[in-house]
Amino acid sequence: MIVIAAPFCVKRSGPGESNEPEVYGVGISWFTAYRFYTAYREKASACDVRIEAVLKELSIHRGRDHGAVPPPRRRHRTDQVNALAFDVRAALFALLGKDITAIDGLGAYLSLKLIAECGDDLSSWPSAKHFTSWLGLAPSNKVSGGKMLSSRTRRSGGRAAALLRLAAVAVGRTDTALGAFYRRLSSRIGKAKAVTATARKVAVLFYNAVRHGMEYVDPGASSYETRYRTRVVNNLHRRAKAFGFVLQPLEPKAGAAVS
Numbered sequence: 290m291i292v293i294a295a296p297f298c299v300k301r302s303g304p305g306e307s308n309e310p311e312v313y314g315v316g317i318s319w320f321t322a323y324r325f326y327t328a329y330r331e332k333a334s335a336c337d338v339r340i341e342a343v344l345k346e347l348s349i350h351r352g353r354d355h356g357a358v359p360p361p362r363r364r365h366r367t368d369q370v371n372a373l374a375f376d377v378r379a380a381l382f383a384l385l386g387k388d389i390t391a392i393d394g395l396g397a398y399l400s401l402k403l404i405a406e407c408g409d410d411l412s413s414w415p416s417a418k419h420f421t422s423w424l425g426l427a428p429s430n431k432v433s434g435g436k437m438l439s440s441r442t443r444r445s446g447g448r449a450a451a452l453l454r455l456a457a458v459a460v461g462r463t464d465t466a467l468g469a470f471y472r473r474l475s476s477r478i479g480k481a482k483a484v485t486a487t488a489r490k491v492a493v494l495f496y497n498a499v500r501h502g503m504e505y506v507d508p509g510a511s512s513y514e515t516r517y518r519t520r521v522v523n524n525l526h527r528r529a530k531a532f533g534f535v536l537q538p539l540e541p542k543a544g545a546a547v548s
Contacts, residue, residue, distance in 0.1 A: 417492070
């Protein structure tokens with residue numbers, strides 16, 4: 290037996306059987322399977338050419354000239370299995386005038402699919418809040434008599450929201466401010482809610498970059514942790530003052546080892 294790719298393998302014919310080997314799990318010969326493979330590869334290549342042409346047509350129609358593509362701010366994977374046969378990042382920069390792949394979690398391929406779902410003109414949504422609400426990533430607050438009854442996000446089967454959730458999961462493994470935000474929420478309220486909250490942040494950054502041309506610069510995980518600690522300490526000072534107390538830091542004991 291010669292293994293091709295799991296779960297498929299080639300079985301050599303035995304006595305009284307056909308001389309043409311078959312592929313397990315498919316029911317066709319290996320030669321026919323190879324012909325299908327090459328045919329679909331050619332169709333996929335034709336789709337890549339058409340996508341590149343459409344992006345160029347849109348860029349020319351918009352009449353935008355943004356100059357050379359800036360160098361990437363972070364390392365991008367170049368060995369993706371489904372990578373397109375042209376420079377997607379350069380094509381998106383020519384169309385939008387901004388490098389949205391600088392946003393952590395948004396690779397070139399995922400950014401292209403987001404533009405395909407939402408378009409390059411986000412003026413239909415007056416603000417980022419409207420955009421995240423349309424995506425189903427914003428809390429749906431239910432208030433009665435001035436009391437908050439529920440603030441859950443509604444279920445959404447939209448492809449754009451699914452793409453942003455994929456970006457949130459990917460960014461959760463990075464040493465970035467968004468990654469630190471995801472990990473902090475994940476330890477406190479669970480991974481599912483952390484994914485939704487991080488996806489909403491990525492959606493806001495995407496909206497501001499495409500609609501308003503805002504450039505994103507990652508402050509880093511350490512900067513996020515420092516700002517979070519400062520915010521928590523300030524809240525503790527405010528609550529202590531409300532009860533008539535003063536919050537004081539602990540003084541290190543003399544001779545104690547400092548770690």
